[in-house]
Amino acid sequence: VSHGSSWKTVTIAGVGLIGGSFALALRKAGYGGKIIGVSSPPAIEAALARGVIDLALPLEQAATQSDVIYLAQPIERIIETLETIDPYVRPGTLITDAGSTKTQIVEQAQESVRRGRFVGGHPMAGKELRGVAAAEAGLFQGRPYILTARDPELEHWVAAIGSKIVILDAREHDRLVAFTSHLPQLISTALAASIPIQLGAERVVGPAALDLTRLALSPYEIWKDIFATNSTAIDAALETFIERLENLRSRLKDPVIESEFDLAAAAALRLRQGN
């Protein structure tokens, strides 16, 4: 199937859950070109065995022959790659990424990417399992996919893999996900750590506690870089949230907090209508 796409060779740097799923999704959407994987030896072995990539190369070699370089590494690694990749790419090569924060990544790209051109990306998709073994073509289906700039061909493929394209400035993205993703993680971790297990709290657990502590199962490893690269926005989101919570706390027996419940219910409903 041809979509009139000029993409003939795509390099995926970091062939884990997201990078592997993007490769599988591209194929399923009709991409007929080559897919080169750049990753650790065990990830490459697994990706080749599953047919997720066509071949493996060191990054610099892959860069010289690619139309697109898709960085699906941890955030700090993406920043390091952006610092050094540009001399190896052909002029006009599209470099994009899948990092969960965007401001520092876009800033690094503005500083370092000259021959190539960079469009930041953030697919709002994931699951509890990690690694290329968990990759699936349908991972992005129906999920928002943020892009920090317009690019017709990238938008074509992002739409083709089933995502909803959202164009957002990097700083705006980071401010919003601080509320919708990073704050929920910190809340879940703080809540789970607060529940008095030593007093047998697990005996009275209902759906509420289970829902709110699910994120607390996430390892710190995947959050470290997010906190490091979005601390200002996260701090502001925490401040807003703690103020709201202290307000409820100080008026616990005052019926005036009904208006806060109404406001929250309307917001929760609105979040669901967007999905």
Next chain:
Amino acid sequence: VSHGSSWKTVTIAGVGLIGGSFALALRKAGYGGKIIGVSSPPAIEAALARGVIDLALPLEQAATQSDVIYLAQPIERIIETLETIDPYVRPGTLITDAGSTKTQIVEQAQESVRRGRFVGGHPMAGKELRGVAAAEAGLFQGRPYILTARDPELEHWVAAIGSKIVILDAREHDRLVAFTSHLPQLISTALAASIPIQLGAERVVGPAALDLTRLALSPYEIWKDIFATNSTAIDAALETFIERLENLRSRLKDPVIESEFDLAAAAALRLRQGN
């Protein structure tokens, strides 16, 4: 089916989701006696139409002929009923309830119940829909059911409807559910109210924000009495949680918070193993 139970007539006061489900669950578990409903005219009409109750009576009349009185009303209403019901019951009548907080209810019963005997209860079950129309026999299946004292026959029926019996002192119950139920509600409400919808946050919503704002859809009406009757324990739970969150906030870029993530993940896992 006879279980050697002495229960011949059970009165359900408040034939809504919980009261109606308890009636249906009793029947399904083999209870062959009479079920009297005490509720508002529309609830009674719906309950009779669905066959949830056998007949309807005013509370005082129902009390004079019941072996068991099951109070499934709002908490403040349960407390009012306990203040006035005792003169109408036969000696030894079991009075139990399904209120979400226990300390004030048990204190009222200790003061007012003389002819009858009181055992507090709290089925950790529910769903988003309310009213007898949403009642179902399986609502308590697999869920914890807290009792504030032992009673062999009540325990027999609670086990028969599929619940896991947990015997807990009223104050201990209130302290634990402040963490596992009341704190999650306040967190969800404060989070939903904090998310900047006016900036288009719904465009970047993923599973995290959806999970954590689900409770925010609950109306204040069902929480009013809970906050009024458990404010001390809720305030203490909020204090613990906010301290934990402020600790994470002040060390956002410090790898030392990995230990907090580990602690939280272990607790979240433990909550799931108890279930």
